[in-house]
Amino acid sequence: MSKALLVHPDDSVATLVEPVAAGESVTFAAQVVTALTDVPSGHKVAIRVISAGDPVVKFGFPIGTARTDIAVGAHVHTHNLATALDGTLDYRFTPSVPFVREAVAETATFQGYVRSDGRVGTRNEIWVLPTVGCVARTATRIAALADAAHGGAVDGVHAFTHPFGCSQLGDDLAGTRSILAALACHPNAGGVVIVGLGCESNQIAALLAEIPEARRSAIRTLSTQLAGDEIDEGVALVAELVALAKAERTTVGVDKLVLGVKCGGSDGLSGLTANPLVGRMSEAVVDAGGSVLLTEIPEMFGAERLLMDRAADEVVFDRTVKMVNDFKRYFLDHGEPVSENPSPGNLAGGITTLEEKSLGAVQKAGRAIVSDVIPYGGQVSRAGLTLLEAPGNDAVSCTALAAAGATAILFTTGRGTPLGFPVPTIKIASNSGLAARKPGWIDLDAGAVLEDGFDAVADDLLARLCDIASGAPTAAERNGEREIAIWKRGVTL
Known part of the structure; x- marks a missing residue:
């Protein structure tokens, strides 16, 4: 049986x-x-x-x-x-009764880095960001040498490379710039070295213009075409920032977390085990006064009304409607159906339609009220649940979550993936078979809820989240898996 x-x-x-x-x-x-x-x-x-x-x-x-x-x-x-999905829809604001429950996370704490602007980092690292793909390898070499020399003084020195920054136009170039500028402002980065070539479209000056003046004391720039030895000069700039970035961890509540939630390589159990488990973390962080970021807009199609009905007010509702319908038009304008998802791996795991995938995916938000909607490259500014414009692609959407200010990401998966991102990314298996098969990838087994129940495993996950926010490495961090990917939407010159 x-x-x-x-x-x-x-x-x-x-x-x-x-x-x-x-x-x-x-x-x-x-x-x-x-x-x-x-x-x-x-x-x-x-x-x-x-x-x-x-x-x-x-x-x-x-x-x-x-x-x-x-x-x-x-x-x-x-x-x-x-699937029964087909094109854009009209929606009516019919707010649901707010979900009220006793907060369980008010006493949960972690050891974080309190920044001068009040934000709290879960890591104190130096990041090296190339403006353009031409200097991606240069940025990697600078980070590797600087980490070997100074890694003990900070939590690490890491380069986040990409192939873009030149031969882009308009909104496409603006998107690349906004993501890099947002990453440069991240509270997990005690300092940032921006490495440019010199002749690229994504000029250093234009990138700096998108970074608030108050943050620029923690930014150093390097134009490699003007440098004598760009590697030595880059390592020296990191050394300057290491000296400025000294910080101690302080006990803070989970209200200081900005939690990104994501699912990738889902299976038929993702929406029944791992995603609802993450939903409990979302509710706990929001109840405590923290912030949660939910993205993957195409994986809301078919379930978007569940989020729209939880909009804090009609303004947030209207912005949610616009974001969903604009994303559907993005598909339609390219001659693609809005229901092209699920992926081959999703299908093999038992997910049949995008409606089914979406109804499972939105479980990651729990029943939190939607307090804000922000564009791709935007940064979180409100407590509560924020919807972030980005596609479902794992690397692109997790990069967008990090750029938006997520200081940790809960990433559920039924198929498994080794990918990691700029911030601690906690991999949660939807089934115990995956957790047993890939212990080097997985941080927590949500399949345990089938035997132990949600309450017990949610307690385990909250404790694990606080440990990782306090400095314990994730599986991806132990494996050196740290990447970014930028959403390419325009022509290439």
């Missing part, structure tokens, strides 16, 4: 926790059906008759339309379920 999960009493499908063979029983919510075919773990079986053209329901919401009649016990996937 195989166990399955029923998310909502109105659902017409249940999700398998373990694979089942044809003819075997599937048990869910004290009920039993017989599987008509072999069905993998994370995939769905029908628990009631579904007629062709009827909605298939999971999470209490439609996740698409039945292509054919579906019998009880049938495997429900791409062969008999189709």
